[in-house]
Amino acid sequence: MENVIEIKGLTKIYKALDFWKNDRVVGVKNIDLSVEKGEVFGLLGLNGAGKTTLMKLMLGLLKPTAGDVKILGKSIDDIEVRAKIGYLSELPYFPKYLKVREVMDYFAELLGLPQRSKKARIEEVLEIVRLGAKSDTSIKGLSKGMQSRLGLAQAILNDPDLLFMDEPMSGLDPLGYKETRDIIIDLNKRGKTIFFNSHILSEVEKICHRVAVIHKGFLIDVQPMKTAMKKFGSMEKYFVAKIKAGDKA
């Protein structure tokens, strides 16, 4: 199988935000990981473990201190690669002075969607995330969960081959969980790869093929979902056991 994500020796050390910027904070340390085409990959970890850092490194939003990332076989700086990925950030914010439809149009232009089908595609995606009725509302008039839905909408706008999601379910209502899950499953059925992190273990259990645990910046475990479930019985037990083992090491 071909690897859509290949990470080698990836390290990010932040300068701390103190005045002299002398302190150093470990974001992630020495990470090796590959994700195959067609996988749904779930990354677990406590608050501050390094999940967002790892994702931003893969997306080129952060520059690595050391190591190397290949996305779809190339560097993420290649705009051909970026045209084929989708990203839902942790807390999605949008250009405040636009309406929902205008935001989507802006992003569609940046993605270079074909002019002919652009409009129909935007309507379609807004229907999928159940924001169709809000397309003429301005961003200021959206609830928090609606903003998350819009985040999801822009992430799948270009029907990406590889989708990154940083806590896609946070802020959603229970129906939103199911809808997000359905979107992930549908994309995956069509051969797309999804990399996401989440604290909602019951959802991870339902959709992931493979899971990994990151702890204090180190990737301490990677295994197929089936193996983990067989061994530990539930994602929660798996996660707690791995974190405990990680603390001891």
Add this chain to the structure above:
Amino acid sequence: MRRIAAVAEYIFKQSFRNKILNVLILFAVFAIGFSLAISELAREAEVKMVVDFGLFAISLFAFLTIVLSMTVQLFEETELKTLTLIIVKPIKRYEYILGKYLGMMMTVLMNILIMLVILMLIVKFRGGEPWDIKLIEASMYSFLSVAILASAAMFLSVVTTSVPGCIIFLISIYAMGHLTIHLKNLADKTGGAVVKAAVDLIYYVVPNLELFNMKDKINSSQALFDLNYLGLVLGYTSLYIIVMLVLTSIIFSRKEF
């Protein structure tokens, strides 16, 4: 090209939805108020004063437009972190910078045109000649000076991290830009080597805004039509803008989000 246009369009929309147009209303009130206040003077002198003051107001309010537009953008980018979702899209970082700059230029151009029309109406109402080429040319010089200032503002926005800091810097550049040439003349005549070097440094880094100041030339008949001068100013302006935008793009492409 399409991506640059998309960014420019957004910045343009953003400026207007943010009521940057209010600056224009302020201008109109200002200019009309002034032209009424001086209605005691003789007609000749009065039209001349309206023109002088109007052109000064256009250049000042064009600058204010940039300050406001920059503040709005910076606030959105830093406080609301809107950039992450945009920067992962297939747009090159320099394309984003260019789009933003063009968007700001569209905003200023539109503002200056509207202000010019207001000024022409007042001049006409006061019995002057509204289609005086000097008005149009002086406004064009104002636009060029703001184009330079906006490129400096773009640079400041990627090197400073705080919104107030950036705005204060920008206003200092505006003030210094009008002073550098006088400072340089003074230093050349009287200063020691160190002072001269320091003043030279400022002179070449800060844009020389007096180049665009038509106040002294507007009333002499030929000076404004000097093609050599226009060529010099255009050359200086383009060079300064290109250097600023290139530097801005380089720093911006190293930025983390």
